Amino acid sequence: MKESIHNYCNLGIVLSMAYPSCIKSEEEYRCCLKTILTDPFFNVVELGSLPFASLKQAVPTMVETAHCTSTFSGHSLLFSRKLNINSLDESERALAVSALKEGIDEAYELGCSEFQFLSRSYEPGKEQAYLNALIASTKEICAYAKSKGSMPVVLEVFDHTIDKKSLLGPASLVKEYAQAVCSEYDNFGIMIDCSHIPMIGETVDEAVDPIIPYIRHVHVGNTLISDPANPSYGDLHPRFGYPGSENDTEYLASFLQKMKDIGYLAEGSSNILSFEVKPQAGEDADLVVANAKRTLLSAWRCVL
Numbered sequence: 001m002k003e004s005i006h007n008y009c010n011l012g013i014v015l016s017m018a019y020p021s022c023i024k025s026e027e028e029y030r031c032c033l034k035t036i037l038t039d040p041f042f043n044v045v046e047l048g049s050l051p052f053a054s055l056k057q058a059v060p061t062m063v064e065t066a067h068c069t070s071t072f073s074g075h076s077l078l079f080s081r082k083l084n085i086n087s088l089d090e091s092e093r094a095l096a097v098s099a100l101k102e103g104i105d106e107a108y109e110l111g112c113s114e115f116q117f118l119s120r121s122y123e124p125g126k127e128q129a130y131l132n133a134l135i136a137s138t139k140e141i142c143a144y145a146k147s148k149g150s151m152p153v154v155l156e157v158f159d160h161t162i163d164k165k166s167l168l169g170p171a172s173l174v175k176e177y178a179q180a181v182c183s184e185y186d187n188f189g190i191m192i193d194c195s196h197i198p199m200i201g202e203t204v205d206e207a208v209d210p211i212i213p214y215i216r217h218v219h220v221g222n223t224l225i226s227d228p229a230n231p232s233y234g235d236l237h238p239r240f241g242y243p244g245s246e247n248d249t250e251y252l253a254s255f256l257q258k259m260k261d262i263g264y265l266a267e268g269s270s271n272i273l274s275f276e277v278k279p280q281a282g283e284d285a286d287l288v289v290a291n292a293k294r295t296l297l298s299a300w301r302c303v304l
Helices: 026-037 058-065 075-079 090-109 127-148 171-182 204-214 249-261 285-300
Strands: 010-014 044-048 069-073 115-118 153-156 188-193 215-220 272-275
Touching: 010 069, 010 285, 026 044, 026 058, 044 272, 058 069, 069 090, 075 090, 075 115, 090 115, 090 127, 115 127, 127 153, 127 171, 153 215, 171 188, 171 204, 188 204, 204 215, 204 249, 215 249, 249 285, 272 285
Parallel strands: 010 044, 010 272, 044 069, 069 115, 115 153, 153 188, 188 215, 215 272
Antiparallel strands: none
16 A cells, blocks of 8 residues: 555554563653654554552553553453453352453543453363353443443454463354344454464454454454474564564565455544564564564555
8 A cells, every 4th residue: 555554543552562661660661651652653552450550640641642542451450360251150250350340440540442351261162151151241341331431342352272272262253252242232342463363273364254343453463383382482472574473574464455355444544453562582672663663564565
């Protein structure tokens, strides 16, 4: 495309992934956030639960001052407490729902435009039971978010068998799940990530086509799954073109083409397209972010 990709979406980046050092101190968090907010390439910064309570006032002020928007990931609320939102144990499922409701409260306090979460582990052969539990939890979360305002809720699709080993997962399950939730709630959608698609073992078409009506957020990134012994194996989001990895310019171009073909990337659209990239051992975060931006622009030039 000759036109700027900025005309087709709002570009964002996941703060804690691009700049893992942000959790070291309040000063470091402010510095990393400012690096993103002062870069006009980005209109969206993706946040999570703040690592320091003292940042509660500063962060939304910084985002607003920079004329950006923010989203909120509730993933860490489940990871840190080892909670399963699709648990078959009702008490454990309730704890997970409660944790995500706390996240929704924080997201509203920070002025975020969206709340994100993910499905968790499952026992092979019992996928339907876990799916039913996930649907029940999601409806509770959607109802809670709606009771407090207009912030939408999205579930991010992860790998099914490699790293996070999340229930969702394969497109067939995602479709059944999204249909069930969206039949009752209009504040819900699905987030896809092109770095997770190879881990699921699906092509872009296989991952996207069944769930087109439900896609509400898109991440782009990379993964390395060719060598389980590699320190970057799994869901660690190495830079594009990382040695032995799956995704580089050509793959990203095909993914962007698909997003344009289905209308997610469209002229004048405000849909979010965010980087989820992480510096690997010894790498400089700023260089990894520069890699992501450069690769995206190169890939976009290949889109018709």
